[in-house]
Structure formats: structure tokens, C-alpha cells
Amino acid sequence: MTKRKDEIYSDKEINLSEYAKALSHPARIAILKHLASQDRCICGEIVEILPLAQSTVSQHLKELKKAKLITGEIDGPRSCYCINKEKYIEMMELMDSLSSLIVKMKSDNKKGCC
Amino acid sequence: MTKRKDEIYSDKEINLSEYAKALSHPARIAILKHLASQDRCICGEIVEILPLAQSTVSQHLKELKKAKLITGEIDGPRSCYCINKEKYIEMMELMDSLSSLIVKMKSDNKKGCC
DNA sequence: TCCTTTTATCGTATGTTTACGATAAAAGTC
DNA sequence: GACTTTTATCGTAAACATACGATAAAAGGA
16 A cells, blocks of 8 residues: 555544444454343353354454454453443444435435436 | 354344445445435546545445445446445444444443443 | 463464556447 | 547455464462
């Protein structure tokens, strides 16, 4: 790459793309769903519900943490994770602002456009 | 990978992850925004607004088309693209259904959880 | 102190993504 | 038919993602 992304794209575009990347693997969506149903849970619990190695699950958790969609805290020998609701809401606002541009469009492109 | 994704994850999880992957690059978000503002446009127009090679833009358009978020039609020597509103709405419904699980959560995780 | 449990990180293999330039293909114009 | 315009595809290099097993590290219990 010859230019940095932040020279090319707006902050909003970059932020939304980073949130989207966090959701771009079904394992990470499954993790979010589980966390939503449990409020919080430890890594081992997620390892049990997914047919993935513990190291792989840990890697996915790291990705979600990097995107700030979850928080993680050490709790004795365990690690306790939960959803960062605020960031999740921020992501949805970015999604919705792109969405509103699209939903507002006049055209009714049922089959193609041109 | 030892198991196929569709043996592990639900259809909804896979669909949402595929839509999210399509949004996981800022260039593709910029393309969607441009298409939303123009209703339709040809590939060359997008090449002009992004500092990327024509072949790279074409590749991003292909990704968006693969995710069905845009449609493309040949129009003489040109290619005309526009947003597939229906699929976009489907994506937002999947986002919202994950979202509603999270927003409904009782806990107020301002700083961590455990 | 040693053992167990739990999780993160390392090393690594394999596959995917992203970028580019070069080229091919499709269609209109001269 | 030759030339131009426009776009897709090919080839390729570099970077990133995803999976695993092995290992390290942190903390509690015997």
C-alpha cells in the first residue's frame, strides 16, 4: 500500500469497517450471541459450545476485544468476558447512518438498475 | 478446517458474517455510500473517487456483488452498478436481531463485568 | 511447595485478501 | 476493419486470517 488508510478514508468509514471485520466470522457472532444470553461468561464456557480449539477461541475473543465489542477481565485463573454495550450501540449507529442513506433512496431496484 | 462451516454455525450466523465481511473494508463502505448518493454509477466513476487502481476497484465491486449488496449490469462497454436495497434491508434485519439481544441485556457494563 | 485448572501466547501451516500492472474482451466510433 | 473506451480477469507479491498443538503464566488448592 502506498497511502495510509486514514489518508484515504473517513474515520467513520474506517470505524465501521473495523466493527464489520469483527463480525465477519460466524464464530465471533456465535460468541456475541452467547454473551448476550449469559450476560458474562468465562472463556472455557465458550470453548465448550464451539467445536474449536481453546487457542482458536482465545484468538477470536482477542479480535472481539480489539474491536472493543467485548471486555475481558482476569478473575483468578479464569478470564471473564462480557459485551461492551456502549460500543455495540456505537457500531449500530454507524450501520444505521449508512443504512439511512440507502433506505432513503428513491429508486426501486427490484431487478438491476440500468 | 475439519468441519464445514454450515455444520457448525446456523444459517443466520453465516449470512450475517458474510454481509459483515463485505463491509469489512473501508473502500467498500465508500463505494456503497457513493452508490447511495448517486442511485447508480459506472465503475469508472468509482475509480475516480478512490485512489486505487481500476483492477482493485473492480475486485471490491466483485466482493460487494458476491454478497449481493449491489447489482451490476453491462451497459455497452461500461458496467453500471447499483445498490440492492432488498439485500441491504435483509442484512440490517440480521444485524438488528443480534442487536436486540444485546440491547435487551439487563446489565449496565460501563466498565467491565466481573 | 507442588499440582491442577484455566487462559494467553508462540510457532506454524494453510488459505484468503488486497494491491498492482498487464492483458483480454466487449462494444461503440471512425 | 482498425481504434478507442471501458471493464473484467490473470498473474503475482505481500500481508493478514484462521486453525491447530505446544507451552508459558497466573492463581488457587492440597
